[in-house]
Amino acid sequence: MSIKLKKINKILVANRSEIAIRIMRAATELDISTVAIYSQEDRFALHRYKADESYLVGDGKGPIEAYLDISDIIRIAIDADVDAIHPGYGFLSENPEFADQVIQSGMIFIGPTGETMRQLGSKVAARRLAVEAGVPVMPATEPLPSITEEKDQILKLAEKIGYPLMCKATWGGGGRGMRIIEKPDELLILAEQASREAAAAFGNGEIYLEKLVKNARHIEVQVMGDLYGNIVHMFERDCSLQRRHQKVVERAPAIFLDDKSRDFLCEQGLKIARAAKYQCAGTVEFLQDADNGEIYFIEVNPRIQVEHTVTDWVTGIDLVQAQIRIAAGGKIGDIKSSGVPSQKNIRLSGHAIQCRVTTEDPENNFTPDYGRLTAYRSASGFGIRLDAGTAFAGALITSHFDSLLVKVTSWAPDAESAMKRMDRALREFRIRGVTTNLRFLENLINHQKFLPADYTTSFIDKTKELFEFPERRDRASRLLNFIGNVIVNGNDEVKGHKLQTYSITPHTRKFAKKDPKDGTKQLLEKLGPEKFSNWMLDQKRVLVTDTTMRDAHQSILATRVRTQDLLSIAPSYAHCVPNMFSMECWGGATFDVAMRFLNECPWERLKALREAMPNILTQMLLRSANGVGYNNYPDNVIKFFIRQCADTGMDLFRVFDALNWVENMRTTIDAVRDNGKLCEGAICYTGDITDPEKTKYDLNYYVRVAKELKTAGVHILGIKDMAGI
Known part of the structure; x- marks a missing residue:
């Protein structure tokens, strides 16, 4: 049989949450673009942001109905130029009409054919197929007639099989539409409940009755078929640990x-898959009577399963990637095209365990909790895999969908190590804001019967100690709890004791409330910039610039100290140190910090500081063509900015270029001179001029830059240290 490989460039995932993300990750690794759909209630869900594109589906419909809107999903796929659609699990994954419409629209459906779904998606039809294939089955009825109209007939059918019974939905899975019926007077009521639940979950309320094995284990075989008729199994999974028929x-x-x-179990799974000419990934489910070891076929799930992760790990086969490759024409046995080896080369390696972390409250009959996650810290480490949905700090957990937060899968070479690894991972989780089942899961995997698998499907319901939870020590927040307790209730250990208090009053110099003495500001106004710079050369004393308010201290001062704080000390400078040369109090990063972080106007700060220190030069840092920003600005912007600075009260502009490119500083220097202010040309220093082997930035280099700055018209030369001298 010759089938041409098809190139899949873009996949639409017709699902949500963790399985949607799982499929998108698999597709991305295959260099395939992804498209997500989301309902209105899922507009903030994580899966829509994991895709390359995402579209609202079922506009105006309910949260579940939106994901069941076949026509709108097809419309989105066509509009997005999609090659294939992956249904995930749940929703439309077992709907043959959906599979047919995808194919009729010219796209690939990543799953079994609609015909196969009709044959296997109905548990009753699948049971017939199993009988024909010679696979042991559980005694069961055909689909039940109308419960309201055929009560007597239903009671007779039940009597024929014998109690206890299991009422099951014909379509779908996940434990929905299932009820245990112990006696005749429960039959009609529970069957009606199961039918309604199935209709709500799968759009089909058809149900049937099956003999109940009370002491049963639940085992399922993973199968995979390609388009050429090749079918393999990937061994089994133990799914016996269930609650309300939910794994x-x-x-x-x-x-x-x-x-x-x-070998016998896996061969039975292959018999059914071959009889159905199965394509893609599927699961054949069996019950084993724990008392006698007999195995009975119960159903086929024609889709990927929630628990496929454990099979991924023990076989080393990426099941979702294999689905995609096989749907495109990949052949089993050809690992390059399908990712799946031949049966003889599929081997088990180690042991894997998957736990489903949910927002269910185990102390309140597993009632789902809803709300916002205030904290979320997940586990990690060697041998741990996480498949999460909308699980992150700030995520909103709603009542519209199932309560699954994340699937945790552990792997190790043996079962005991896998169990210990899972225990460690569960204990690492920190989830706040909603109730979770984490402590229940810890109790479950640490129970003495877990490791040897000494349990059946009723184990959780019958084992009360699983619900005994020791009080949490909560080491992460116990200090906060202690502080809160002391604040509210006080501390008996110090009650009645007078605490010593220490009060240190800072001593400040007193000065008269009058105009301060004249200083460098008045001298600049009298002499002008040129003569002022000559005056500086004539001074024998050191001229001091105070940098308390400057941007170089931004990490310890400027991001915390506001204009009001600076104005409180500014008059002290004016009166107590009138001989101060200048105050670097503005520009550079302080402009940005004041405006963006402190929400203050830097211009108002400059004006107020000028008034508080009328006798001392104000000084600022200016990044030449960058001004006080982080981009190059046009010349007219720089000129206007400098004029505004000068008019508002700035006297001395300390100008630099990070590369000592004097040409880039000329516009700034000229603008400062045009406004009658002092310009200090700052040379950026790096390297070590005392090291004769470092010749690039030697003394001659800095002398040359200094001469260029003097020629450009600066009044003062400065060194801006870039080397920690």
């Missing part, structure tokens, strides 16, 4: 099976 913890392989039983 809680899954393991692979099932350690209670010996090689002979495992």
Whole structure:
């Protein structure tokens, strides 16, 4: 059989949450673009942001109905130029009409054909196929007639099989539409409940009755088929740990099976897959009577399973990537095209466990909790895999969808190590804001019967100690709890003791409330910039610039100290040190910090400081063509900015260029001179001029830059240290 490989360039994932993200990751690794869909209630869900494109589906419909809107999903796929659609699990994953419409629209459906779904998606039809294939089945009825109209007939059918019974939805999975019926007077009520639940979950309320094995293990075989008729199994998973028929913890392989039983089980799974001419990934589910070891077929799930992660790990096969490759024409046995080796080369390696972390409250009958995650810290480390949905700090958990937060999968060479690794991972989680089942899961995997798999499907319901939770020590926040307790209730250990108090009053120099003495500001106004610079050359004393308010202290001062704080000390400078040369109090990063972080006007700060220190030169840092910003600005912007600075009260402009490119500083220097202010040309120093081997930035280099600055018209030369001298 010759089938041409098709190139898939873009996949639409017709699902949500963790499985949607899982599929997108697999596609991305195959260099395939991804498209997500989301309902209005899922507009902030993580899966829509993990895709290359995302579109609202089912506008105006409910949160569940939106994901069941076949026509709108097809419309989005066509508009987005999609090559293939992956349904994930749940929603439309087992809907044959959806599969047919995808194919009729010219796209690839990543899953079994609609015909196969009709054959296997109905548990009753699948049971017929199993009988034809010679696979052991559980005694069961055909789909039940109308419960309201055919009560007597339903009671007779139940009596024929014998109580206890299991009522099951014909379509779908996940434990929905299932009820245990112990006696005749429960039958009609529970069957009606199961039918309504199935209709709400799968759009089909059809149900049937099956003989109940009370002491049963739940085992499932993973199968994979390609378009050429090749079908393989990937061994089994132990799914016996359930609550309300919903799987809680899954393991692979099932350690209670010996090689002979495992071979028999997997062969039964292959018989059904071959009889159905199965394509893509699917799961054949069985019950094993724990008392006698007999195995019975129960159903086929024609889709990827929630618990596929454990099979991924123990076989080393990426099931989702294999689905995509096979749908495009990849052949089993050709690892390059399909990612799946031949049956003889599929081997088990180690042991894997998956736990489903949910927002269910185990102390309140597992009622789902809803709200916002105020804190979320997940586990990690060797041998731990996380498949999360919308699980992050700030995420909103709603009542519209299932309560799954994250699937945690551990792997190790043996079952005990995998269990200990899972225990460690569960204890690492920190989730606040909603109740979770984490402590229940810890109790479950640490129970003495877990490791040897000494349990059945009723284990959780019958084991009360799983719900005994020791009080949490909460080491992460116990200090906060202690402080809060002391604030509210006080501390008996210090009650009645007078605490010593220490009060240190800072001593400040007193000065008369009058105009301060004249200083460098008045001298500049009298002499002008040129003569002022000559006056500086004539001075024998050191001229001091105070940098308390400058931007170089921004990390310890400027981001915390406001204009009001600076104005409180500014008059002291004017009166107590009138002979101060200048105050560097503005420009550079302080401009940005004042405006963006402190929400203050830097211009108002400059004006106020000028008034508070009328006798001392104000000084600023100016990044030449960058001004006080972080981009190059046009010349007219720089000129206007300098004029505004000068008019508002700035006297001395300390100008530099990070590369000592004097040509880049000329516009700034000229603008300062045009406004009658002092210009200090700052040379950026780096290197070591005392080292004769470092010749690039030697003394001659800095002398040359200084001469260029003097020629450009600066009044003062300065060194801006870039080397920590």
